[in-house]
Amino acid sequence: MQAAASDTQSPEQVDAVVVGAGPAGLFQAFQLGLQGMRAQLVDALPFAGGQCAELYGDKPIYDIPAIRACSGHELVQRLCDQITPFAPGWHLGQRVDGVKTLAQGGFLVTTSAGTQLRARCVFIASGVGAFEPRALKLPGLDAFAGTQLLHHLEPGASLSGLRVLIHGGGEAAVQQAIACASAPEHLRAAHITLQHRRDSFDAAPLLLEQLQALRATGRIEVATGMASAIVQESGRLAGLEIITPEGQPRRLALDRLIVRLGLVPRLGPISDWGLQLERKQLLVDPATMATSVPGIHAVGDAITYPGKRKLIVSAFHEATLAAFAAAEWLAGGPIPLEYTTSSKRLQGLLGLTPDTD
Numbered sequence: 001m002q003a004a005a006s007d008t009q010s011p012e013q014v015d016a017v018v019v020g021a022g023p024a025g026l027f028q029a030f031q032l033g034l035q036g037m038r039a040q041l042v043d044a045l046p047f048a049g050g051q052c053a054e055l056y057g058d059k060p061i062y063d064i065p066a067i068r069a070c071s072g073h074e075l076v077q078r079l080c081d082q083i084t085p086f087a088p089g090w091h092l093g094q095r096v097d098g099v100k101t102l103a104q105g106g107f108l109v110t111t112s113a114g115t116q117l118r119a120r121c122v123f124i125a126s127g128v129g130a131f132e133p134r135a136l137k138l139p140g141l142d143a144f145a146g147t148q149l150l151h152h153l154e155p156g157a158s159l160s161g162l163r164v165l166i167h168g169g170g171e172a173a174v175q176q177a178i179a180c181a182s183a184p185e186h187l188r189a190a191h192i193t194l195q196h197r198r199d200s201f202d203a204a205p206l207l208l209e210q211l212q213a214l215r216a217t218g219r220i221e222v223a224t225g226m227a228s229a230i231v232q233e234s235g236r237l238a239g240l241e242i243i244t245p246e247g248q249p250r251r252l253a254l255d256r257l258i259v260r261l262g263l264v265p266r267l268g269p270i271s272d273w274g275l276q277l278e279r280k281q282l283l284v285d286p287a288t289m290a291t292s293v294p295g296i297h298a299v300g301d302a303i304t305y306p307g308k309r310k311l312i313v314s315a316f317h318e319a320t321l322a323a324f325a326a327a328e329w330l331a332g333g334p335i336p337l338e339y340t341t342s343s344k345r346l347q348g349l350l351g352l353t354p355d356t357d
Helices: 023-034 050-056 072-086 171-181 205-216 268-272 312-331 344-349
Strands: 014-020 038-043 089-091 098-100 107-111 116-124 129-132 164-168 190-196 219-225 226-233 236-242 249-253 256-259 263-266 281-283 296-298
Touching: 014 023, 014 107, 023 038, 023 050, 023 072, 023 116, 023 312, 023 344, 038 098, 038 116, 050 072, 116 312, 164 171, 171 190, 171 205, 296 312
Parallel strands: 014 038, 014 116, 038 089, 116 296, 164 190, 164 256, 190 219
Antiparallel strands: 098 107, 107 116, 129 263, 226 236, 236 249
């Protein structure tokens, strides 16, 4: 999924905005689709999946109904495939900065990219907050953000002829180094360095085997030590200074610095939206997932209610209740319960034909 272009013109009229594109938000979009509402998904990360994709994308998940095991990436892909018939709008790489209740009804949702959406309903599926890349805090480094300093590399990005330094010791950093070293030759960096404070990485065994093989062939160099300062030359980021485990200074030349230190959740602007909070979580009605503001519902790890369990399967249930409750709120009364196995209306929304099994 690619981040949508910013929209600085008049607000677009939409059915629903879902804040967060992790598993809870993706399934929320599906349930809204079954109610005839097209969702607009907004996420601070530049890709769908949230912490499920970023923090344990390649690790197995065993508690998804009817699926014995799947990785975080596989689950996200299945959920994205499931909502394809409903053609949701995507606004990735954007943080929701404000949700304003409108006097004429609905909500004005604004994002950090200038997107403005006028929604009939809002659904918060932001988990414990908007996930932002954990920063490498060195004086002067932030000035190169978005140019030579990156936290995410788009698939297919060309690094040809460049010296790339990847900073981090977790799975994301190892994956990034392997991806750079395994890129097609015409896109591959001239030199790839994986830098961490010690020569030990927290990653799955298969990834560590791949890393070792690429090190053995010289495709990846590992540099150990504590990052201490940046090197600037002619207004450009030219290198990273580290202190080796032996206490000696070392300078690592670079053209691109990719920092992969994981993500840190921040509740951010949600705390200013006038919603009732309990211990930094949104308090909801467990029957409807409604927040203290009518028309705004919340699901997943962002919420609390008596008996709440922070499980993906629980979030799926909450998304279902929230979609039904919102549809009834908009309709002004109860709506009939239909089943995808027998309802021609629902099958039509899903794009199924009479010949579909």
